[in-house]
Amino acid sequence: MPSTVHQQPAAPATAAPPPFVLWREVLVSYAAPAVMAGIGGFATGQTELKIAAVTTIAGTSALVAALLGARHRRRAPGSWVERGPRPLLAVAFGLGAAALALAVGLAGAQWLPRIPALADSPWPGRLRFDLPVSAAIAGTAITWRWRGSRPRRRRAR
Template structure:
C-alpha cells in the first residue's frame, strides 16, 4: 500500500512505473551541502590545511546549499512554465545554467568582498582569500547537478504524463 500526498508539486510526482520520487528539493539541498563539505573536509584533513577544513563547512558547503536552494526553487516555480527549458536539449539547458551560476558566483564573491571589506579588514578573516575561488566553483558545480537532475525529472514526468493521456 502506498500513501501519497495530495499536495505534491509537479516536480515531486512519480513517473509511471517508477518507485522513487524524481526531484525533491530538500534532498537536493542537503546533498548539495553534505557532498562538497565532506570532500573538502577530507581534503583538508589529508593535507593538514585548517583553512580548507573551515571553508568546507562555511564557504564551500554553504554556497553550494544556498545556490541549490535558490536554483531549485526557481526551477520548480518558474522553470516548469518555460517550455523552451523543458523542450530544449539537456546539454544546452545545463550549459546556460552553468554560465549563469558561474556568473552569479563571481558576482556574489565580489559583493561579499566589497561589503565585508568595508566592515572587516581582509587580514582578520581567513576565508576572505577563498571566496573568489569557492563561490564561483560551488555555484558552477551545483548549477550543473541541479539543472541536470531537474531536467531529467521533468522529461520523465512529461513522458509519463504523455503515456497516461493516450
C-alpha cells in the same frame, strides 16, 4: 509437459522518471562538497579549507541548489527549459550561477576586509574562488537532476 521457465511481465515502455525532491537535493548539495572539501582539508592539513568546506563551499552549493531548484519546480509545463537539451541547459545554468556568484565573491572580497573583525582574515579572499566554483557545480547538478525528473515528450514525426 508444463514449462518451468517463468516469464516476467514486460516493463512499461515509458516508465516515469524519479521524482525531484527539493529538500533531498539541497541536502546532497550541502553534504557532498562539505565532505569532499573537508577530506581535502584534512589530507593537506589546511585548517582554512576545513572551515571553508562547511561554510562558503557547501553553503554556496546548498543555497544555489535551493534557489535554482525552487525556480525550476515552479516552471510551467512545456516551458523552454523543459524542452531544451539536458546537457546544454545544465551547462547554461551552471555558468549563469557561476557568473552571479563571481560577482558576489568579488564584491565580498573587496568589502568584507573593511570590517575590523575580518581585516586580518584570509576568509574574504577565498570568496573569489569558492563561490563561483561551488555555484557552477550546484547549478549544473541541480538543473541536470531536475531536467531528468521531467517526463520525456515524444517528437511528432
